[in-house]
Amino acid sequence: MPDQPVIYSASLLMPVSGPAIHDGAILVREGRIESVGAISDLERDNPAAEVRHFPRHTIIPGAVNAHAHLGFRHGDAPEGGSFSNWLAGLIVRLPEKEAWTAEAARTSAREAIEAGTTFMAESSPYGECLPQLAESGMAGTVYAEFFPGDYEGASPEEISNSIVQKVSELRKGLPERVDCQISVHSPYTVDPESSRLAARRARDLGWGLAVHVSESPEEVEFVRDGTGGLTDIFGSNGWGGTGLSPVRYAESIELLAPGTIAAHLATAVSEEDIEVLARTGAAAAHCPRSNEFLNCGVSPVPLMMERGVRVGMGTDGLWSSPSMNLFEETLFAVKLHGFDGATGLELATLGGAGALGIGNETGSLENGKWADLAVVDVLPASGDPAREALEAAAGGGVAATVAGGRLIYNRADS
């Protein structure tokens, strides 16, 4: 039996792709938006629909988190200071972390949902957080990271075959709208040939690719000169010191393409690097709070957007970021770059969807898209209603979250 249609309505509806609608509503059938308009019109035309009305609220699209890690928890992050210090602290704690990764992933996912997130691009070693994303109710892609150091004596061909095989297995039996693809973790953890082969295989299979690129001063030094704090951690692994910027290096090993989401791009990203991103079609995930915590600089996001690079927002994980609230991350970016509210709200939603190549499926409230939305406890009164909605969502004001037409969080019930 087909699902009964549902009308979600509120005092204000901000579709992001079009003008705000006072006393606005969407009609949802089979998880997708069938129409958008005034409450009175939708109720009149669909008398059989169940109505879920939020009288003192604003409905916005659900947050699209373009770069996150679920498997970390609050309160015991390694010391920051410098990126290589932090990473060394993280690596030391990997064995004890194993015991609580699943629980941390559940909690992180819950926190994201309670902050209005409906789609998450998650990266975790060998896709270890896929079960928790799949059971969370959010839609999303888990990008399985692989580390050639784990494959003693194997060739790059064997390593890339192995991760493709692993991801192919993980893709079986997933819920609708949950997917698994590959991440080439970073220029300093994955050798160039394994990176290149894994990226090629991913493209051949029609999969996306997630990478960390130009995140830290240490990474820039490693790729360019083959020296610095990351060399101390990973030893002289033989492929640093290319003389290139991390973006140019990533291009040279074929990581940059339209299906690639490149996280951070925080340190020393030049105009030439931005040209490379624009030309190759790679998209960016902006994680400004993590970048600040690890002293990694500020990503030149306004210039990237001006040059046509697709940009979304990412929270990163709880060991480098204070929360999984993507709207809070975005408000931080709005203040950092001096964006207006509409630009911020778009970055958090449709921008992220576009960066991940799913802009036709989610990110705005439009006919035919999945009904992915957040109900926010705010009635904007100023000249910048998008900013007010963003501030409310950033500050714990999400009253309900709907993904694929399903109410996955309702504060009233909890």
Ligand SMILES: [Zn+2]
């Ligand atoms: Zn990351």
